[in-house]
Amino acid sequence: MKKLLFISILLSLFSFDADAQSIKLRGVIKDSIGEPLELANIIATIKETGEIESYAITNYEGRYQLDLPTNNTYTLKASFLGLETKEFDVTVPEGSDDMTRDVTLNPAPNQLDGVEIVYEMPVTVKGDTIVYNADSFTTGNERKLEDVMKQLPGVEINDDGEIEVEGKAVSKVMVEGKDFFDGDSKLATKNIPADAVDKVEVLRNYNEVDQMRGLGNDQDNIAINIKLKEGKKNFWFGEVSGGIGFDSDEKDRYLIYPKLFYYSPDYSINIITDFNDIGQVPFTFRDYFNFTGGFRNFNRGGGTNFNINTGDLGFAVGQNNRANSIETSFLAANFSWNASKALDISGFSILSDNRTSYITNTIRNYVATGITETTKNVNDQRTQLGMLKLSAIYKPNSNFQLDYDVLGKTSDQSEVSSIISTVNNNPNEINEDENTTPFSINQNINAYYTVDENNIFAGQVQHLYQDEDPFYSVIQDSIPFRGVFTQVNPSAPFDSSQDTFDPLQRMDRYDVNQQRRIKTNKLDAKVDYYYVINNKSNVNINVGATLSRQDFNSGIFQEFMFTGAPVAFEDDEFNNDVTFNFSDYFLGVNYKFKAGIFTFTPGATLHNYRVKSEQLGSVSENNEWLVLPNFNAIVELKKSENIRFNYSIQAQYTDVNNFAEGFIFNNYNRLFRGNRNLENAFVHNYNLTYFSFNMFNYTNVSANINYTRRIEAIKNNTALAGITQISSPINLNSNFADETLSAFARFTKNIKRLRFSLGGNVSWGKFNNIINEDIRESINFTQSYNTSLRTSFREWPNIELGYRLTLNNYDNAGVESTFTTHQPFVNFDAVFLQNFTFNAEWSYFNYTDAAGTIENTYSFLDANLYYREKDSKWEYQLQATNLLDVDFLNNDSFNENFNNTSQFFVLPRIVMLIVRYEL
Numbered sequence: 001m002k003k004l005l006f007i008s009i010l011l012s013l014f015s016f017d018a019d020a021q022s023i024k025l026r027g028v029i030k031d032s033i034g035e036p037l038e039l040a041n042i043i044a045t046i047k048e049t050g051e052i053e054s055y056a057i058t059n060y061e062g063r064y065q066l067d068l069p070t071n072n073t074y075t076l077k078a079s080f081l082g083l084e085t086k087e088f089d090v091t092v093p094e095g096s097d098d099m100t101r102d103v104t105l106n107p108a109p110n111q112l113d114g115v116e117i118v119y120e121m122p123v124t125v126k127g128d129t130i131v132y133n134a135d136s137f138t139t140g141n142e143r144k145l146e147d148v149m150k151q152l153p154g155v156e157i158n159d160d161g162e163i164e165v166e167g168k169a170v171s172k173v174m175v176e177g178k179d180f181f182d183g184d185s186k187l188a189t190k191n192i193p194a195d196a197v198d199k200v201e202v203l204r205n206y207n208e209v210d211q212m213r214g215l216g217n218d219q220d221n222i223a224i225n226i227k228l229k230e231g232k233k234n235f236w237f238g239e240v241s242g243g244i245g246f247d248s249d250e251k252d253r254y255l256i257y258p259k260l261f262y263y264s265p266d267y268s269i270n271i272i273t274d275f276n277d278i279g280q281v282p283f284t285f286r287d288y289f290n291f292t293g294g295f296r297n298f299n300r301g302g303g304t305n306f307n308i309n310t311g312d313l314g315f316a317v318g319q320n321n322r323a324n325s326i327e328t329s330f331l332a333a334n335f336s337w338n339a340s341k342a343l344d345i346s347g348f349s350i351l352s353d354n355r356t357s358y359i360t361n362t363i364r365n366y367v368a369t370g371i372t373e374t375t376k377n378v379n380d381q382r383t384q385l386g387m388l389k390l391s392a393i394y395k396p397n398s399n400f401q402l403d404y405d406v407l408g409k410t411s412d413q414s415e416v417s418s419i420i421s422t423v424n425n426n427p428n429e430i431n432e433d434e435n436t437t438p439f440s441i442n443q444n445i446n447a448y449y450t451v452d453e454n455n456i457f458a459g460q461v462q463h464l465y466q467d468e469d470p471f472y473s474v475i476q477d478s479i480p481f482r483g484v485f486t487q488v489n490p491s492a493p494f495d496s497s498q499d500t501f502d503p504l505q506r507m508d509r510y511d512v513n514q515q516r517r518i519k520t521n522k523l524d525a526k527v528d529y530y531y532v533i534n535n536k537s538n539v540n541i542n543v544g545a546t547l548s549r550q551d552f553n554s555g556i557f558q559e560f561m562f563t564g565a566p567v568a569f570e571d572d573e574f575n576n577d578v579t580f581n582f583s584d585y586f587l588g589v590n591y592k593f594k595a596g597i598f599t600f601t602p603g604a605t606l607h608n609y610r611v612k613s614e615q616l617g618s619v620s621e622n623n624e625w626l627v628l629p630n631f632n633a634i635v636e637l638k639k640s641e642n643i644r645f646n647y648s649i650q651a652q653y654t655d656v657n658n659f660a661e662g663f664i665f666n667n668y669n670r671l672f673r674g675n676r677n678l679e680n681a682f683v684h685n686y687n688l689t690y691f692s693f694n695m696f697n698y699t700n701v702s703a704n705i706n707y708t709r710r711i712e713a714i715k716n717n718t719a720l721a722g723i724t725q726i727s728s729p730i731n732l733n734s735n736f737a738d739e740t741l742s743a744f745a746r747f748t749k750n751i752k753r754l755r756f757s758l759g760g761n762v763s764w765g766k767f768n769n770i771i772n773e774d775i776r777e778s779i780n781f782t783q784s785y786n787t788s789l790r791t792s793f794r795e796w797p798n799i800e801l802g803y804r805l806t807l808n809n810y811d812n813a814g815v816e817s818t819f820t821t822h823q824p825f826v827n828f829d830a831v832f833l834q835n836f837t838f839n840a841e842w843s844y845f846n847y848t849d850a851a852g853t854i855e856n857t858y859s860f861l862d863a864n865l866y867y868r869e870k871d872s873k874w875e876y877q878l879q880a881t882n883l884l885d886v887d888f889l890n891n892d893s894f895n896e897n898f899n900n901t902s903q904f905f906v907l908p909r910i911v912m913l914i915v916r917y918e919l
Contacts, residue, residue, distance in 0.1 A: 023092055025066045027101040029058050029078055036062025037105065038639055040080040041121045047073045047089060052136060054752075055122050057695035060638045064696065067752060070094045076101075081126070084108040123153065123695055125640050130154070130202040130693065138194065139794050141829055141837055145226070146189035148197050151792055153750055154693055154700040155202065161186040165202055165222045166691045166702040172206070172223040176233070178268045178336040181348050182389065184291050185224065187332065190282060191259055191272050192226065193918075196237060199227035209401060211448045211456055215530050215538055215592070217601055217632045219644050219689075234264045236919060238271075243877075243914030245278070248885050253278050253910050260919065270334040277327040278881065279907045283352045288385045288411065303605045303628030304584050305652040305683065306546065308466065308520050310438065322889065322906040325357035347390040356381045359905040361888075366898045367778075367812040368720050368771045376420045384412040399450040410439045419668065423723055428477045430668045436470040456530040460544075466520040474668045475511040481671055481724055484663065485512065513566070514665045516554040516576075518656065523547045537593035540603075545585045550656035552578040554664060573673070574663055578615040580656035584608070590630075601632040609651065613659045613676045620676045626651055640693040650683040654714055658729045671726045672716075679731050684709040698750040703743075710738040717770040718897060725897060736768035736775060753792045760785040769896035776813040780894050783807040790827075797830035810894040817899045818850035819892045837866040847890040854901060858886045877914040885909040 029040040042064050043055040053074060056064040068074055071094040079085040083105040090101065122136030137151040146157050156164045163170040163185040173180045173188040181187045206223040207213045243255035255276040262269045274282045329352070336346035358379040365372050389407040414435040421428045447459045474480065526544030533539065554576040557568040569575070590603030604627055611622045630648040637643065660674040685708050692701040711734045716727040746759035763782045768775055788802030804823040810816065822845070829839040840863040847856045861883040868875040888903040 021094075022067045022069045023096050024098045025068055025090065025092075025101060026098065027064060027103060028062045029064060029080070029103045029105065030062055031080075031083060032104060032106045034104075036060075037080050037083075038062060039125045040064075040078065040105070041124060042066065042076060042078040042103070043121055044068060044074045044076050044090075047075045052122065055136075057121075057123060057125060059694065059696035068092050070096055078103045078105060079121075080105055082108060125693065125695070127639075128204040128206075130204070132200040132202070134194075134197045134200055137792065139792055139798060139829070141798075141831065141839070142194035144190060144194055145192040145197060148194050148200065149189060151755075152200060153695075153698070153748060153755075154702070155200075156746070157189060161189055163189060163224060165204070166689070166704075168220060168222055170222050170224050172208075174223065174225040175268065175270075176228055176263050177225060178263070179334075179346055179391075180226075180270065181332065181334050181350075182391075184287060186287065187272065187282070188224075188226070192261075193237070193239065193259075196228050196232040196261070197226055198229040201225040201227065209446075209448050209458075210398065211401065211450050212458065215456065215532075215540070217592075217634075219634065228263060232261075232263065236260060236262050238919045239916055240919065241914055241916040243879070243912045245879075245910060245912030247907070247911075248909040253912060255280070255912060255914060265338070267337040268335065270332075272330070272332045274328060274330040277325075278910050278912060279322065279326045281326060281328050281354065282330045283332070283350065283385070284354070288352070288383070288387075288409075291387065302542075302586060302588055303607060303626075303630065303648065303650055304546065304586070304609075305650045306548070306582060306584065306655070308464065308522060308548070308550075308655050309657050310440075310466075310468075322904065323356050324359045324905045324907065325355075326907065327355040329353040342394060342396040344393040344395075345391070347388070349389075350385070350387040352383070352385040354381075354383045354385075356383075360902055362900055362902040364723075364898050364900050365815075365817070366720065366723060367815050368774075368776070368897070369722060371423060371723060373723050374422045378418045379415065380417075381415045382413070386410045401446075401448045403444070403446040405442075405444040407442045408440070409442075410437070412437050421668070421723070430474065430476040432668060433473040434471065436468060438466070438468040438470075440464065440466040454532045456532065458528040458530070460524070460526050460528075462524040464520065464522040466518075466522075468516070468518045470516050472514045472665050473511065474665065476668060478510070480510060480512060480668065481726065484671065484726070511558060512556060512665070513559055514554065514556045516552070516664070518553075519551045520655075521549050533593075536595075537591070540588075540590040540592070542588045542590075542605075543586070545583065548580075548582040548655075550578075550580045552576055552580065552656045552660045554660070554662060556663065556665070572616055572662065576615065576660040576662035576664075578613065578656055578660045580614075580659050581610070581612040582653060582655070583610045597636045599634040599636070602629075603631070604629045607651065609653070609680070611653065613656075615659075615661060615676065622679065624680075640695075642691055644687075644689045644691075646685070646687040648685050650685065652681040652683050652710070652714075654678060654729070658714065669724045671724075673726075673728050675729050678714055678729055679712065681713045681731065682711045684711070700748045701746070703745040705743045706741070708740045713738050713768075715769055716896070718772070720771055720897060730770065732768055732770070732775075738765075738767050740765040755790045755792065756788075757790075758787045767896060771897065776896070778813060778894075778896050779811040781807075781809040781811075797828065799829075800825075800827040802826075808892055808894070810899050812894070812896070812899060815899075816850075817892075817894075819854075819901065820846075820848050820850075821890075822846040835867055835869050837864075837868075839864050845889065849901065854890075856890050856903075858889065859884050860886055873918040875916040875918070877912075877916065879912040879914055880909070882907060882909045 029037050029042065031037055038058055038060045040058040040062065044053045044066050045051060046053050054066040054068060056066055058064045070092050073089055073091045075087060075089055077085055077087045084107065086103055086105055090099070122133050124131040132152045134148050138148055142148050146161065149155050149163055150157055154165060158164050170185045172182065173185045175192070201224065203223040203225060205218045206221040207218045238260040241255065241257035245253045247253055255278055257276070258273050260271040274280065332348065332350045334348040336344065339345050358377070360377045360379065362375045362377070363372065364375065387407070387409050389405065391405045392403070394402040417432040419430040419432065421430055442462070442464050444462045449457045451457070524544070524546050526542055528540060528542040531539045555568060556574040557566045559566050585608045586605050588603060588605035590601055592599065592601040607626045607628060609624045609626065613620045628649045628651060633645045635643040658674045658678060659676050661676055662673060664672045666672050687706045688704070690701070690703045694700065712731045714729050715732045717730045718725050718727040740763070742763040744761050746757065748755060748757040761784045765780050767778050769778060784804065784806045786802065786804040788800055790800040791798045802825045804825070806821040808819045823843055825843040827841045831837050840861065842859065842861045844859045845857065848854060862881045863883060865878040866875060885908055886906060888905045890901065890903060892899070892901045
């Protein structure tokens with residue numbers, strides 16, 4: 001299969017070149033004094049029709065090259081901002097050889113002409129901004145923004161629907177300069193209509209505050225701004241979709257999907273809804289907890305890593321939204337309003353209700369005991385999520401800006417699991433019930449003041465209030481954790497007379513319940529002062545603090561099923577009443593300077609850390625002073641090619657969850673208790689990134705390598721008996737450092753209407769863990785490679801051929817497991833009989849392990865048939881998902897205690913008739 005795919009790609013490339021019968025027109029674009037112009041634009045259009053045939057952007061030597069088919073005459077336009085556009089004709093007779101044509105551009109009397117020509121180009125590079133003309137890359141069959149983004153050189157859509165540039169997820173999406181649901185690009189890619197998109201601006205090194213641009217290191221900040229077509233401004237636009245259908249089990253299915261957008265210079269409104277039971281999830285549980293709402297990490301690069309854990313239930317997450325059953329209700333609204341010249345107000349709200357059912361079969365191999373556990377898990381989840389954000393930006397003049405943001409998040413989460421766990425042919429029936437209703441509110445105030453061109457101040461205050469109340473209940477056949485909850489331990493409270501009553505008269509079932517409450521108040525404050533020495537150097541001094549208080553309470557109890565009266569476990573080891581305080585006072589200095597193509601930013605921060613834990617009638621405290629360095633270097637090889645290097649040392653602190661010493665249930669066979677004597681770990685992080693956007697030869701390359709060494713890491717000391725685990729955190733000796741090394745690379749090349757891409761991710765990690773008082777080394781090595789060839793013809797069918805290879809190797813204390821997945825795929829898109837469009841996506845999976853005990857082969861095929869008459873607002877769609885009616889897919893995972901390989905059962909074949917009306 002791999003050989004066939006490779007041969008087909010080569011044949012496609014060679015046949016395309018052979019059939020094209022084109023010549024290369026090369027030359028140099030210079031200014032009036034003979035200096036070569038880097039990033040100048042040249043475009044060739046067919047003189048008779050005006051259709052774009054080829055375009056180029058000059059390299060650092062001012063060189064360009066164009067592919068021009070023979071037997072035609074072309075009009076060429078060369079342009080550069082601030083210079084006069086030059087236009088000339090070139091005739092290419094049949095049988096012509098390659099040509100050379102140099103171009104000289106003179107100063108322009110009116111710079112606006114140059115700007116106009118720039119925006120006719122398919123791609124324009126202006127400093128850190130890359131501007132794509134969407135119509136130059138699309139085929140006309142695109143329906144959503146993600147379809148447009150997939151066509152753009154250097155831009156990718158990952159498996160989660162997020163936009164990636166240079167291998168980094170885009171942190172902000174704007175439409176006409178206005179925020180579109182801060183913190184998540186997925187909502188934009190899945191909902192903005194493709195036919196509304198005129199230009200796509202990729203803003204690298206992005207900073208939304210004018211005064212701060214160029215002062216710090218914003219190389220990891222990437223934003224996208226969507227420019228709308230003229231017919232979509234000052235008008236309502238969108239669509240209303242509805243559909244009905246059935247699945248292979250003869251169950252009825254439905255889809256309701258209205259969307260509405262309005263953009264004007266003064267305000268914008270976006271409304272998105274989605275109600276369906278066909279597995280289309282617009283906002284997942286993972287999205288909710290990863291959704292930042294635009295809030296940035298406080299004091300990034302300052303050397304402190306202290307994160308507050310969120311109260312999620314650790315829900316199972318489907319692969320690509322695939323599960324046994326999914327029902328979604330979703331409503332989101334986003335607005336922005338220019339209240340005055342000085343005040344902008346914006347905000348969004350999101351409501352989501354997802355009901356998901358998983359059926360999972362798992363084989364779990366425990367390394368230390370050599371025991372194999374098989375489980376069948378029927379898991380029903382419901383997540384009701386709500387978010388509300390309001391923002392205001394007050395900027396009365398260019399020297400002062402004040403920002404305020406408030407983000408509220410609440411949810412109601414529940415999970416019910418029925419598990420059959422089998423060990424040594426002995427089944428254990430387990431019922432787990434978890435629920436929580438966490439709430440948080442995050443407020444942020446930023447102020448920026450420019451005293452003069454040399455002195456700039458910036459201040460930030462951020463406050464987080466979080467309240468979590470997770471509840472856990474488990475009922476099973478066997479007594480849980482003998483020696484902890486039975487009379488093997490004289491102080492243990494478990495009373496077998498409290499066994500649950502079963503309708504089938506089973507009296508050998510054992511139940512246990514646990515309630516928790518965690519309240520968090522966290523305040524971050526910082527003031528930055530920038531002294532700008534000149535346009536090549538500045539000094540940054542910052543002073544601030546992080547203050548956190550957490551109150552943690554928990555208790556374990558049985559519930560007497562006949563009376564409903566709880567029986568509490570009174571001993572301290574089964575209860576928690578903890579007050580945990582963390583503080584970090586810091587003073588930092590950074591110096592940024594440029595020397596030729598190099599930009600260096602060395603720095604260091606002095607910290608005073610204090611950790612205080614009050615529990616069990618006593619207090620434990622730790623006070624420490626640390627100096628943590630950081631270093632950043634950028635090498636600008638060319639305007640669109642650079643190398644970046646980052647190094648930092650972080651002091652990593654944990655929150656109250658690891659300090660509370662009473663027992664906590666993680667699940668039916670994992671028990672955890674904290675350690676009040678924990679200290680911080682030290683994390684050394686090295687990162688090297690390369691990026692090249694080369695429109696001279698139509699290639700884009702991005703690569704990243706990251707190495708992390710964690711010293712005195714907080715690790716779990718696990719007592720493993722059979723399949724039950726009791727863990728407690730401990731700082732591991734510095735002689736046993738954890739190490740991770742990851743690398744990413746992507747190469748894309750465009751040859752006219754062909755796009756070839758090659759990429760890969762490699763991750764290696766070495767971890768030390770304590771199991772049954774024995775320090776064990778585990779190593780995982782994960783490799784993922786992919787290649788594809790995609791066409792983008794306007795009048796011919798389009799096809800994408802690709803192949804992915806995933807290799808997962810786990811070495812757990814000498815016990816190795818290797819899993820391999822081969823995945824060729826084909827995507828097809830065609831227009832026929834003028835009004836019909838057909839597209840299909842096919843993926844083939846071959847999943848095996850090195851031991852030869854697992855070999856699963858399956859394919860997923862989805863297809864859509866659209867009918868739409870020209871200029872009609874109505875569209876009719878016949879949609880089919882999982883056409884081959886695949887039952888399940890595979891997944892494998894690894895941790896210090898065991899290796900997993902699992903089957904996830906998925907939705908059956910679903911056929912839908914969908915009617916869409918364009919507003």
